[in-house]
Amino acid sequence: MKKTIFVFSALIVSLLVLFKISTYSYTSGNSRIELVISGIAILFFGIGWYINRRSASKKNIEPEVINLDKLDDLGISKREYEVLVQIAKGLSNKEIGDTLHLSESTVKTHVSNLLVKLDAKRRTQALQRAKELNIIAI
Amino acid sequence: MKKTIFVFSALIVSLLVLFKISTYSYTSGNSRIELVISGIAILFFGIGWYINRRSASKKNIEPEVINLDKLDDLGISKREYEVLVQIAKGLSNKEIGDTLHLSESTVKTHVSNLLVKLDAKRRTQALQRAKELNIIAI
DNA sequence: GAGACCTTCATACTAAAGTACCAATTTGAT
DNA sequence: ATCAAATTGGTACTTTAGTATGAAGGTCTC
Secondary structure, three states: OHHHHHHHHHHHHHHHHHHHHHHHHHHOOOOOHHHHHHHHHHHHHHHHHHHHHHHHHHHHHOOOOOOOHHHHHHOOOHHHHHHHHHHHOOOOHHHHHHHHOOOHHHHHHHHHHHHHHOOOOOHHHHHHHHHHOOOOOO | OHHHHHHHHHHHHHHHHHHHHHHHHHOOOOHHHHHHHHHHHHHHHHHHHHHHHHHHHHHHHOOOOOOOHHHHHHOOOHHHHHHHHHHHOOOOHHHHHHHHOOOHHHHHHHHHHHHHHOOOOOHHHHHHHHHHOOOOOO
16 A cells, blocks of 8 residues: 555656656757657556556455355354354364464354354365355455 | 555646646647647556556466376375365265265375375365465365 | 343363274286 | 385274353344
């Protein structure tokens, strides 16, 4: 985010400089006008490239957009979802409890509820279902 | 993020307009030059956008190719891999035995070997590792 | 404020999963 | 043909996972 602002600010500044040069060349003859035009062309080519790359890379990180609306449909609560994410990371109930500051007992409760809501018998099946429903990252 | 890009783009456009107005006052006769410059700018912006989009979409066509060569590196046998695939489907050891016509005991042996070879403590962690290594489908 | 959830945790239990051995075939390569 | 690895299966055991049930505090809505 900060980087984006920085890059755009730099672009604006360079634009300012380019236009300043262009206005100079008006008064002192049209000798450098081609240079200015090509500079602007390169600059905007870069801008177009950059903007598209940003939006494209975002799409690549999460090709299937995580559908958080489905969580409501399935009745999965916020905390339960957090547990689900940790399951996907391959953690045990004990480890999930440590990372989320919960007792193993509480994690078991959340997992049990998740299994019912995802219509699964095991946590591995829950992961499979969650992937089908696009509610967790691949 | 998109909003930020939009705002900055709008800023650049307004800058363009401002400079156009300012240069009008300098040389009220040569209004064609600015038109040409801004036209070129827009054109190259579009070109940059388009080219990047082409290269980005090419990458998307083959997002994650399953790397079966890594199976050799990890020493995972054919049968073990078949078990791994069934684990990814969310099946239990008993169910895997039924689908592959094996005893649960044999499945357990394969799973245990898989866990060692994938450096995992649980089958869920094995799935996570296998996904990282691109040896199973997403 | 009563009811409906969510969150947290506990106990006690059953069911899987996983480990550590061992052992008999089968397959593949040298 | 021989040797190593793969495949299959077993027993006995420990560890997780999952179920059932209860309970208490918090939040939000009607």
